[in-house]
Amino acid sequence: MSTKTLADFDFETGEVLLLDKPLTWTSFDVVRKVKSALRIGKIGHAGTLDPLATGLLILCTGKKTKEIDLIQAQEKEYTGTFRLGETTPSFDLETAVDLVRPYAHLTDEEVTAATPQFTGLIQQTPPIFSAVKIDGKRAYELARTGQEAEIKPKTVDIKIFELTRIALPEVDFRVVCSKGTYIRSLARDFGTALGCGAHLTRLVRTRIGEYRVEDAFSLEAIEALRPPRPEGDRPARPERPRTAPNRAGLQYFAALQADALAAKEHQAHEAGETPAAAPENPPE
Known part of the structure; x- marks a missing residue:
C-alpha cells in the first residue's frame, strides 16, 4: 500500500490514483463508483481490465487525464x-x-x-x-x-x-x-x-510502467473517504443490488460460482455446519 493517504490527494486539480480492481467489476464500473464516492468532476482510466481480471487499474483525475495515453502506452x-x-x-x-x-x-x-x-x-x-x-x-x-x-x-x-x-x-x-x-x-x-x-x-x-498493484488502494478505502453530502442537497438515491456477472455477460462464471456455493453448502450440511454467507455483489 502506498504511504500516501487518500486524504493527501487533490482530485479536482489532478491526480493519478492506483486502484486494485475487484473481480467481476468492469473498468467503467470502477470509474463510476470512484467518481460518485469522491465527487470528482473529471476522471478516466488508463487501460481497461476485463471483468474477470483483477489488479492494477490506474485512474486519472482533473488535469492528469491528459496523461492517460502516456500511461496506458507503458509496459x-x-x-x-x-x-x-x-x-x-x-x-x-x-x-x-x-x-x-x-x-x-x-x-x-x-x-x-x-x-x-x-x-x-x-x-x-x-x-x-x-x-x-x-x-x-x-x-x-x-x-x-x-x-x-x-x-x-x-x-x-x-x-x-x-x-x-x-x-x-x-x-x-x-x-x-x-x-x-x-x-x-x-x-x-x-x-x-x-x-x-x-x-x-x-x-x-x-x-x-513503474506503477505497481502493491501501491494500489482498495475500493473500500475509497468508499471510506466519501465526503458527507452538503446540507440541503438532494438525498442519495437508495442503492439497488445488481448481479455483476450478469451485467458483464459472465453467465458461465456466475454458474460456476453458484455450483461452488452449492457444493460448499452440501459439504457443510453433511458435516453439520452452517456455511458462510455468499459474498455480496458489488453495488451500483
Missing part, C-alpha cells in the same frame, strides 16, 4: 493461470467450455518448451469477446448475439512469458508485454501450440 505485467485441455469461445471463464481434449500425455518439459515462440514481436488476433471495434460496433456485442465477425491480427511485443507453476491441467504464468496484448489470446494460442487447447482462468495485472 504491462500480468500473472495468472491457464487451464489446459479445455477451450471456451471467450478464451476465459466468461463463456462455457466448448471443447475438451486430452492433456495428461504432456510433460512439464514439453509445456515449458512451448513458451519461447510467444516472446518478442508476434502476430496476435484479439478475442471476439473484446472491445475491438468492427464496423463501428464492439466485437463483444456481436459475439454475445451469436454474430460472426473477422478480427485482423496485430503485432504485439511480449518481452517475458514464463511459467511459474505447472500442475496439469493448471499452468501459472508471468507475462511482461506491450499495450494491446490480450492474455486471453495468449492462452488460446498456447493451448493450440500444445495441441490440447487452453483458456484463461485467473488474471492479475501487477504493473503498468
Whole structure:
C-alpha cells in the first residue's frame, strides 16, 4: 500500500490514483463508483481490465487525464493461470467450455518448451469477446448475439512469458508485454501450440510502467473517504443490488460460482455446519 493517504490527494486539480480492481467489476464500473464516492468532476482510466481480471487499474483525475495515453502506452505485467485441455469461445471463464481434449500425455518439459515462440514481436488476433471495434460496433456485442465477425491480427511485443507453476491441467504464468496484448489470446494460442487447447482462468495485472498493484488502494478505502453530502442537497438515491456477472455477460462464471456455493453448502450440511454467507455483489 502506498504511504500516501487518500486524504493527501487533490482530485479536482489532478491526480493519478492506483486502484486494485475487484473481480467481476468492469473498468467503467470502477470509474463510476470512484467518481460518485469522491465527487470528482473529471476522471478516466488508463487501460481497461476485463471483468474477470483483477489488479492494477490506474485512474486519472482533473488535469492528469491528459496523461492517460502516456500511461496506458507503458509496459504491462500480468500473472495468472491457464487451464489446459479445455477451450471456451471467450478464451476465459466468461463463456462455457466448448471443447475438451486430452492433456495428461504432456510433460512439464514439453509445456515449458512451448513458451519461447510467444516472446518478442508476434502476430496476435484479439478475442471476439473484446472491445475491438468492427464496423463501428464492439466485437463483444456481436459475439454475445451469436454474430460472426473477422478480427485482423496485430503485432504485439511480449518481452517475458514464463511459467511459474505447472500442475496439469493448471499452468501459472508471468507475462511482461506491450499495450494491446490480450492474455486471453495468449492462452488460446498456447493451448493450440500444445495441441490440447487452453483458456484463461485467473488474471492479475501487477504493473503498468513503474506503477505497481502493491501501491494500489482498495475500493473500500475509497468508499471510506466519501465526503458527507452538503446540507440541503438532494438525498442519495437508495442503492439497488445488481448481479455483476450478469451485467458483464459472465453467465458461465456466475454458474460456476453458484455450483461452488452449492457444493460448499452440501459439504457443510453433511458435516453439520452452517456455511458462510455468499459474498455480496458489488453495488451500483
